[in-house]
Amino acid sequence: MGIVNVTPDSFADGGRYLDPDVACARARALAAEGADLVDVGAESTRPDAAPVSAAEELDRVMPVLERLLPEPPCLVSIDTQKPAVAEAALRLGAHMVNDVTGLAGGPALARVCARHGAALALCHMQGTPRTMQMAPRYADLLGEIRSHLARAVAEAEAAGVAPDAICVDPGIGFGKTVEHNLTLLRRLDALRPLGKPVLVGPSRKRFIGAILDLGAEDRLEGTLAASTVAVMTGAQILRVHDVEAVRRAVRVAEAIRDAADQ
Ligand code: HH2
Numbered sequence: 255m256g257i258v259n260v261t262p263d264s265f266a267d268g269g270r271y272l273d274p275d276v277a278c279a280r281a282r283a284l285a286a287e288g289a290d291l292v293d294v295g296a297e298s299t300r301p302d303a304a305p306v307s308a309a310e311e312l313d314r315v316m317p318v319l320e321r322l323l324p325e326p327p328c329l330v331s332i333d334t335q336k337p338a339v340a341e342a343a344l345r346l347g348a349h350m351v352n353d354v355t356g357l358a359g360g361p362a363l364a365r366v367c368a369r370h371g372a373a374l375a376l377c378h379m380q381g382t383p384r385t386m387q388m389a390p391r392y393a394d395l396l397g398e399i400r401s402h403l404a405r406a407v408a409e410a411e412a413a414g415v416a417p418d419a420i421c422v423d424p425g426i427g428f429g430k431t432v433e434h435n436l437t438l439l440r441r442l443d444a445l446r447p448l449g450k451p452v453l454v455g456p457s458r459k460r461f462i463g464a465i466l467d468l469g470a471e472d473r474l475e476g477t478l479a480a481s482t483v484a485v486m487t488g489a490q491i492l493r494v495h496d497v498e499a500v501r502r503a504v505r506v507a508e509a510i511r512d513a514a515d516q
């Protein structure tokens with residue numbers, strides 16, 4: 255899953271794809287690099303990001319989708335928590351909704367997906383972007399995330415989303431310390447009982463910067479290491495900025511994982 259942020263303030267690529275033609279070209283380039291899916295978002299969810307109104311989100315994202323969806327180069331997902339934005343995007347032909355809150359806003363978003371026969375990614379977040387990194391705390395990290403996602407999955411299915419159109423995401427960086435993120439990437443297998451494909455988004459995130467003491471623009475190698483581990487521990491979908499590099503790393507990791515014992 256390649257990332258296209260149509261935002262002024264995203265942590266890694268804020269401001270680069272505000273022009274709809276540039277954003278659309280970026281989505282096509284990511285597909286050409288091998289993305290099966292591009293995730294287009296217009297509200298940053300980085301720590302302390304300011305919330306964006308539905309009108310503003312639509313103003314940013316619709317011109318991109320209007321250019322992209324008549325001839326999509328791959329599947330297209332809309333990264334939003336707002337039913338009105340999801341509705342507009344799915345009407346234009348988007349295939350999936352990526353909800354970083356895991357239906358924290360209630361089942362309306364899932365109903366929109368159900369009505370359009372769209373897929374839904376459900377992510378775990380503790381708190382909101384404004385508060386999530388203040389003091390993230392868990393009594394049982396893996397258990398709490400699994401049960402939060404299980405509740406969201408049940409809610410989505412009750413709203414009519416097809417069971418085989420739902421994936422789950424532990425939410426790297428969403429109300430997590432560095433150690434929480436590392437544990438999650440090592441233990442993605444803990445989400446297997448949910449019976450859904452696991453999506454994970456480690457790309458260029460702050461935990462990599464904390465380990466390597468590097469800014470977002472210098473986190474490619476860290477992203478490759480995290481992506482490789484994620485594939486070994488149970489991820490089926492990786493949400494990344496650097497599609498070609500991650501695909502190459504992951505293909506080697508998968509070959510090693512799947513090689514028969516000699
Ligand atoms: N991370 C970000 C945004 N959306 N969606 C899912 N399912 N999983 C993630 O880990 C995830 C996500 C944050 O990354 P990015 O889009 O690069 O930055 P920003 O939120 O600042 O736009």
